Amino acid sequence: MKLLIEVSKKEDLSIDSVDGYILALKDYSVESVCSFTLEEIKEFVSHTEKEVFVKCNKNFMNEEIEGLTRVLKELDTLSLTGIFYYDLAVLEIKNEYSLKTDLVWSQTHMVNNYKTCNYYHSKGVKYALLGKEITLEEIQEIIKNSSITCMVEVISKPSVAFSKRKLITHFYQDLGKPSKKEIVVREKMTDTPYQLLEDESGTSFFMNVVTNGTGVIKDLLEAECPYIIIREFGLEEYFKELVQDTYSYVQGNCLDESYVEKYKKIGDSTNFFFKKTIYRVKK
Amino acid sequence: MMNKVELLSPAGDLERLKVTLLYGADAVYIGGQKYSLRANANNFSLEEIKEGCDFAHKLGKRVHLTLNIVFHNEDMDEVEEYIGQVVEAGIDAFIVSDPFIISYIKTNYPQVEVHLSTQNSTSNYKAIEYFAKEGVDRVVLARELSKKQITEIVEKSKVDIEVFIHGAMCTCFSGRCALSNYVTNRDANRGGCAQVCRFSFESGEEKEFTMALKDMNMAEYIQDLIEIGVRSFKVEGRMRSLYYLAVVIGTYRELIDRIYDHSLTEEDMKVFQERLDRVANRETSTHYFMKEADYTDQYYSGRSELSNQDYLGQVISYEDGLLKFYERNYFEVGDTVELFTPKGDHIEFVVEELFDKEMNPEEVARHPDEIYYLKILLKQEVPEYSMLKVVRRKNESVQSSSL
Numbered sequence: 209m210k211l212l213i214e215v216s217k218k219e220d221l222s223i224d225s226v227d228g229y230i231l232a233l234k235d236y237s238v239e240s241v242c243s244f245t246l247e248e249i250k251e252f253v254s255h256t257e258k259e260v261f262v263k264c265n266k267n268f269m270n271e272e273i274e275g276l277t278r279v280l281k282e283l284d285t286l287s288l289t290g291i292f293y294y295d296l297a298v299l300e301i302k303n304e305y306s307l308k309t310d311l312v313w314s315q316t317h318m319v320n321n322y323k324t325c326n327y328y329h330s331k332g333v334k335y336a337l338l339g340k341e342i343t344l345e346e347i348q349e350i351i352k353n354s355s356i357t358c359m360v361e362v363i364s365k366p367s368v369a370f371s372k373r374k375l376i377t378h379f380y381q382d383l384g385k386p387s388k389k390e391i392v393v394r395e396k397m398t399d400t401p402y403q404l405l406e407d408e409s410g411t412s413f414f415m416n417v418v419t420n421g422t423g424v425i426k427d428l429l430e431a432e433c434p435y436i437i438i439r440e441f442g443l444e445e446y447f448k449e450l451v452q453d454t455y456s457y458v459q460g461n462c463l464d465e466s467y468v469e470k471y472k473k474i475g476d477s478t479n480f481f482f483k484k485t486i487y488r489v490k491k
Numbered sequence: 492m493m494n495k496v497e498l499l500s501p502a503g504d505l506e507r508l509k510v511t512l513l514y515g516a517d518a519v520y521i522g523g524q525k526y527s528l529r530a531n532a533n534n535f536s537l538e539e540i541k542e543g544c545d546f547a548h549k550l551g552k553r554v555h556l557t558l559n560i561v562f563h564n565e566d567m568d569e570v571e572e573y574i575g576q577v578v579e580a581g582i583d584a585f586i587v588s589d590p591f592i593i594s595y596i597k598t599n600y601p602q603v604e605v606h607l608s609t610q611n612s613t614s615n616y617k618a619i620e621y622f623a624k625e626g627v628d629r630v631v632l633a634r635e636l637s638k639k640q641i642t643e644i645v646e647k648s649k650v651d652i653e654v655f656i657h658g659a660m661c662t663c664f665s666g667r668c669a670l671s672n673y674v675t676n677r678d679a680n681r682g683g684c685a686q687v688c689r690f691s692f693e694s695g696e697e698k699e700f701t702m703a704l705k706d707m708n709m710a711e712y713i714q715d716l717i718e719i720g721v722r723s724f725k726v727e728g729r730m731r732s733l734y735y736l737a738v739v740i741g742t743y744r745e746l747i748d749r750i751y752d753h754s755l756t757e758e759d760m761k762v763f764q765e766r767l768d769r770v771a772n773r774e775t776s777t778h779y780f781m782k783e784a785d786y787t788d789q790y791y792s793g794r795s796e797l798s799n800q801d802y803l804g805q806v807i808s809y810e811d812g813l814l815k816f817y818e819r820n821y822f823e824v825g826d827t828v829e830l831f832t833p834k835g836d837h838i839e840f841v842v843e844e845l846f847d848k849e850m851n852p853e854e855v856a857r858h859p860d861e862i863y864y865l866k867i868l869l870k871q872e873v874p875e876y877s878m879l880k881v882v883r884r885k886n887e888s889v890q891s892s893s894l
Contacts, residue, residue, distance in 0.1 A: 267633065267664055270643045273617045294667075297617035304620075317669045317680055318588075321564045327591035341672045341680075342563060349564050369668040372635045373784050375702050382791040383696060393692035393700040400674045402692070413663075415673055485672050487530045487560075487683030 216241045216440040225455040228259025237263040239367040239412045241441045259289035268295045310334035325354035340366045344481040348431045357434045362421030364439035369413040376406040419479040422471045426462035497723040504533040508543045513833035514737045515744025518553035527557045530682030544581030553583040559608035561680035597626035604628040612664040616647040623650045642719045651722035656709040658727025662688035662702045703790045708775035734802035738770040772796045801880045809873035814865040823855040825885030832877040
């Protein structure tokens with residue numbers, strides 16, 4: 209099982225106790241706190257032997273398609289391991305221009321069953337980043353029954369929603385105050401905290417509680433999960449140590465029980481790993 | 492102008508299906524009891540789907556079935572059997588977001604259309620090229636698009652394009668939102684959306700953070716959308732009332748027909764817009780169509796929904812000068828009311844004589860769901876599902892009332 213990281217500080221790309229990195233491409237990605245220009249990605253790729261994935265996960269508009277095509281062609285020259293996509297325009301462009309770089313199906317809340325994973329695999333998509341609103345049992349079933357190479361985000365502040373609207377700017381406009389680019393809000397009845405980040409693309413919502421999936425890494429290893437992911441956002445304080453320890457833990461076949469104990473400090477949220485969502489309120 | 496644009500109505504149950512088709516929808520979209528994004532609407536059993544399809548087909552109209560949840564493993568177990576059953580029941584099109592399901596339907600039931608759900612938030616022509624190759628017949632576009640963007644998509648696409656023209660809006664991209672999952676544990680993408688984007692949030696500032704949107708109302712741009720070549724106009728609201736749907740669908744029917752027969756006047760447009768405004772329970776906007784969505788498209792003070800008391804009654808019959816109806820909201824002798832019908836008639840009159848179900852004279856109708864009678868002389872027939880609404884209360888001046 210390989211470990212990928214997505215950093216929130218560029219200098220943390222120096223962490224090398226990983227199998228690979230996920231870099232969000234500036235202007236072509238959302239739901240990331242740190243993005244990289246094409247030039248920065250080229251530079252980084254030229255100096256690493258690790259796997260490098262690039263996030264290109266916006267909902268694209270017509271006027272962005274030309275630029276997207278150009279950038280995908282350039283990325284195709286870099287021998288990347290893969291490109292995360294949300295918009296099917298990316299898959300269409302890959303097919304149209306016979307681009308060789310593998311893709312990661314990364315439609316945030318939609319990657320929830322093995323049949324659709326197999327569908328995308330049959331269309332030439334190599335990887336799938338599984339949704340974060342499904343249970344560990346569902347994840348295990350997908351890994352077992354799908355031909356696609358699965359990735360599971362185990363430690364992160366989950367991305368919860370994305371709006372094209374400038375919601376923070378509008379809020380402060382109403383207050384008559386200078387806007388911010390980041391705000392934490394809290395749903396009152398359930399005390400659910402969200403962190404909102406705004407950029408030119410719109411507003412990203414993150415759960416402002418870190419999912420602590422240290423306890424499921426062993427299960428994922430046993431399920432032969434190909435990749436796990438840690439995102440730095442919200443974990444900056446001890447990210448480097450966490451990554452190093454997780455890498456060692458996985459390399460040691462998850463036998464070191466002190467690892468899970470040590471990282472109880474991340475918190476006790478296991479997100480939906482052990483909790484099923486419901487959808488029918490009345491019969 | 493070539494083929495007339497389709498007016499596509501929501502229908503949360505069989506009665507809404509019939510009413511909206513009678514009021515002028517060319518097609519309805521419905522949810523079955525499985526796999527629909529409105530898990531808490533009444534939705535249709537297989538028998539009801541068949542009855543609805545039979546009803547629609549006799550009128551030369553169509554039924555689209557939503558199958559647009561984001562599927563989990565367990566949802567896949569019986570979906571193939573279900574697809575066969577609803578095809579057998581007579582549906583004309585599926586509205587789908589999952590590409591595996593699209594592929595399954597096009598492989599096994601090529602005679603049935605597949606429409607890509609707005610749940611995919613399709614926002615560019617290149618993504619549509621992908622789905623066209625997969626056999627999708629129609630794409631329901633994301634609601635975040637401008638006139639220019641829609642125009643370019645229609646020009647470059649080989650499939651039909653459908654857009655939303657009226658109703659509630661999601662704050663986030665459809666499908667790219669799990670706020671409901673995290674706050675209420677209700678799965679937004681499997682039909683359990685709790686509309687968390689209409690909640691208020693503590694912000695640490697002097698006001699709570701809100702992000703609720705005004706509804707969409709595209710009436711003033713219907714002509715533009717027809718000229719662009721959009722194939723279908725979709726109205727949101729499978730859980731809306733019969734009255735709301737009758738007014739909205741009836742109004743858009745008249746508006747579209749008058750555009751096609753070149754008879755639309757400014758005065759008509761004013762009347763149509765006032766009808767739509769009055770039945771709405773929120774303020775409206777055209778959102779992204781003519782500008783980037785901005786500050787003015789949102790609410791900043793929590794839920795801002797109005798209760799509408801205009802709907803007075805649903806007509807049961809008209810015989811011998813007596814209009815028999817189920818009362819819905821209070822009204823009284825002396826009020827000015829309007830009788831409107833699925834045929835597009837709008838008849839305004841003052842209530843002069845009102846009777847209860849035993850034909851005892853009454854001054855007021857104050858018991859919802861009870862049968863009342865009105866005495867009125869009409870030259871035309873009054874079809875089933877005609878409705879009564881208030882125009883002016885008797886103590887209200889002409890200037891302060893609207894349609």
